[in-house]
Structure formats: C-alpha cells, structure tokens
Amino acid sequence: MAVKHPLNIVKMKKMKQEGNALSMVTAYDYPTAQLAEEAGVDMILVGDSLGNVVLGYDSTLPVTIEDMVYHTRSVVRGAGNTFVVADMPFMTYHGSIDETLRNVRKLMQEGHAHAVKMEGGREICSAVETITGAGVPVLGHIGLTPQSVNQIGGYRIQGKDEKDAQRLLEDAKALEQAGAFGIVLELVTEQVAEYITSQLSIPTIGIGAGRGVDGQVLVFHDIFQYASPYRNKKFVKNFGDAGTLIREGFVQYVKEVKERSFPDESHVFTAEDQVVENLYGRGREKVNNA
Numbered sequence: 001m002a003v004k005h006p007l008n009i010v011k012m013k014k015m016k017q018e019g020n021a022l023s024m025v026t027a028y029d030y031p032t033a034q035l036a037e038e039a040g041v042d043m044i045l046v047g048d049s050l051g052n053v054v055l056g057y058d059s060t061l062p063v064t065i066e067d068m069v070y071h072t073r074s075v076v077r078g079a080g081n082t083f084v085v086a087d088m089p090f091m092t093y094h095g096s097i098d099e100t101l102r103n104v105r106k107l108m109q110e111g112h113a114h115a116v117k118m119e120g121g122r123e124i125c126s127a128v129e130t131i132t133g134a135g136v137p138v139l140g141h142i143g144l145t146p147q148s149v150n151q152i153g154g155y156r157i158q159g160k161d162e163k164d165a166q167r168l169l170e171d172a173k174a175l176e177q178a179g180a181f182g183i184v185l186e187l188v189t190e191q192v193a194e195y196i197t198s199q200l201s202i203p204t205i206g207i208g209a210g211r212g213v214d215g216q217v218l219v220f221h222d223i224f225q226y227a228s229p230y231r232n233k234k235f236v237k238n239f240g241d242a243g244t245l246i247r248e249g250f251v252q253y254v255k256e257v258k259e260r261s262f263p264d265e266s267h268v269f270t271a272e273d274q275v276v277e278n279l280y281g282r283g284r285e286k287v288n289n290a
C-alpha cells in the first residue's frame with residue numbers, strides 16, 4: 001500500500017519540538033474515517049474501544065485481532081491520506097515474540113495500518129524493540145491501560161502519588177528507549193503528564209491527561225455523544241450531539257411511516273399512463289373471465 005499520508009513519525013517529532021499540537025481521534029469505519037480525514041485530523045486511531053462503542057461489549061477485552069483487522073481495513077479505505085494507528089488487542093502481544101509478530105503483521109498487511117499501539121510499560125519494551133526493528137512504528141500507551149482493568153480494579157486516574165508518578169516516568173522513558181514513536185497518556189494527572197512530556201523527545205498524546213501534553217486523542221462516539229457510556233466523563237468534551245440527532249430522526253421516521261406521510265409525492269417513481277391503463281385493464285378482464 002502506497003504511503004500517501006502527509007504526516008509521518010519524523011514530522012511528529014518535529015511538531016513536538018515546534019510546539020504544534022497533534023490531533024488524533026478514533027474511527028472504526030469507512031464513513032467516519034472519511035469525515036475525520038476531510039476535517040484534517042493528524043492521525044486516526046482504530047481503538048480497541050470499538051469493543052465498547054461499536055460491538056457492545058462492556059470492556060475492550062473481548063476484541064480480537066480479526067475484529068481489529070476488519071475495522072482497520074475499512075478505516076484505511078476511508079482515509080487513505082491519513083496516518084492510521086491500530087490497537088493491538090488484549091493478549092495478542094504477551095505470548096511468544098513469534099505470536100506477537102504474527103499479530104502485528106496482520107494489522108499491517110491485512111489491516112493496512114501504518115502503526116500499532118500497545119498498552120504497557122517496561123514489561124512490553126522487548127516486544128516494542130523487536131517490532132520497531134521490523135519497521136513497524138509503535139505507539140506506547142501508559143497510565144490507565146483498559147486492557148488491565150481487572151488488575152487495576154476499575155478505570156481509575158493514574159499518577160496520583162509520587163511512587164506512581166515515578167513509575168509512569170520510568171515506563172515512558174523505557175518506551176522511548178525501546179523505539180516507540182510516541183506515547184498515549186491516559187487518565188494521568190495534568191502535572192505528571194506535563195513533566196513526562198518534558199522528559200521525552202517523542203510526542204505524548206493525552207486522553208484525560210490535561211493541557212501539558214503534545215497532542216490529544218478522544219473517542220469518536222464520546223465527542224459526538226453517539227451512544228457511548230463514557231460520553232459525559234470529565235475528560236471528554238462534546239463537539240456535537242449525534243445521539244439526539246439520530247434518536248429524534250428515528251422517532252420521526254417511524255411516525256411518518258405509520259401515518260403514511262412518508263413516502264410522499266417527491267419520493268416516488270411514476271409509470272407511463274398507458275402502462276397503468278393496460279395493467280389495470282387486463283387485471284379487470286382476468287377478474288371477469290374467472
């Protein structure tokens with residue numbers, strides 16, 4: 001697949017140096033990807049949050065590599081000129097390095113992603129080194145890592161105490177060292193996220209991590225209030241209300257079908273008069289002959 005996206009990981013680093021913010025949003029399908037690209041977003045994330053917002057699971061854990069390939073392909077078809085990152089799903093990068101590489105290969109060769117994202121700190125750094133060594137850009141993801149929700153015991157803010165802040169900093173540095181081109185900081189206190197950002201040469205992309213990071217990422221369904229359980233969380237800002245728009249539209253559609261006000265004259269196709277006459281004429285004859 002030809003590389004047509006205007007942004008690459010070298011330019012992203014330059015954007016950090018020059019203080020230009022990176023905008024990233026999730027998309028899971030062709031039409032959403034098209035709209036995001038038209039709007040000029042820098043990067044699209046095909047997040048495993050698709051488990052929550054598209055597939056109806058209550059966490060990201062059931063999402064499979066096949067789900068990710070399927071959705072990533074459709075996103076790349078819609079946004080052929082945008083840098084697309086695909087999430088590595090739960091348990092697809094913690095076994096043997098062979099298995100990890102097989103899953104990365106699927107996202108790149110079958111999903112047509114330009115990069116992969118992986119949750120975790122120092123414990124995934126040897127995999128990050130191998131993957132980047134194979135020519136695949138890796139986006140790190142620390143702070144709240146939703147794939148570990150059963151260990152964390154909930155979707156909690158990270159980096160609240162000094163020990164936790166130190167842990168996040170060391171993880172961030174290790175990921176940079178391992179070759180990650182950037183790091184997502186999720187639900188991290190603003191000051192800790194800002195400090196980590198200042199200690200790295202690669203960009204940080206925040207979600208609920210405040211104003212001191214190099215870029216922002218949010219979930220499509222959250223920012224447009226599109227049937228997402230997390231649309232009203234503190235870290236989210238709504239940029240439109242697709243939920244209300246679509247719900248009210250559905251109600252109106254049902255109403256008009258029931259009361260037969262849709263379709264009206266403007267939606268129908270009309271046959272030639274002669275055709276209608278003959279049709280109804282013959283119909284009458286048949287009835288008479290019977």
Ligand SMILES: Nc1nc(=O)c2c([nH]1)NC[C@@H]1CN(c3ccc(C(=O)N[C@@H](CCC(=O)O)C(=O)O)cc3)CN21
Nearest residue numbers: 049052053060146155156157219222228230233234235
């Ligand atoms: N639609 C969607 N948006 C997301 O941002 C998102 C997903 N799905 N799925 C995976 C994770 C889960 N995320 C979540 C889920 C819940 C909270 C939450 O309840 N946060 C509390 C703060 C909790 C605390 O005080 O420690 C909040 O009120 O914001 C945060 C992030 C972020 N990710």
Ligand SMILES: CC(C)C(=O)C(=O)O
Nearest residue numbers: 026047048049184207
């Ligand atoms: C919330 C973002 C960072 C993510 O990982 C996802 O959408 O799956």
Ligand SMILES: [Mg+2]
Nearest residue numbers: 047048049087
């Ligand atoms: Mg994710």
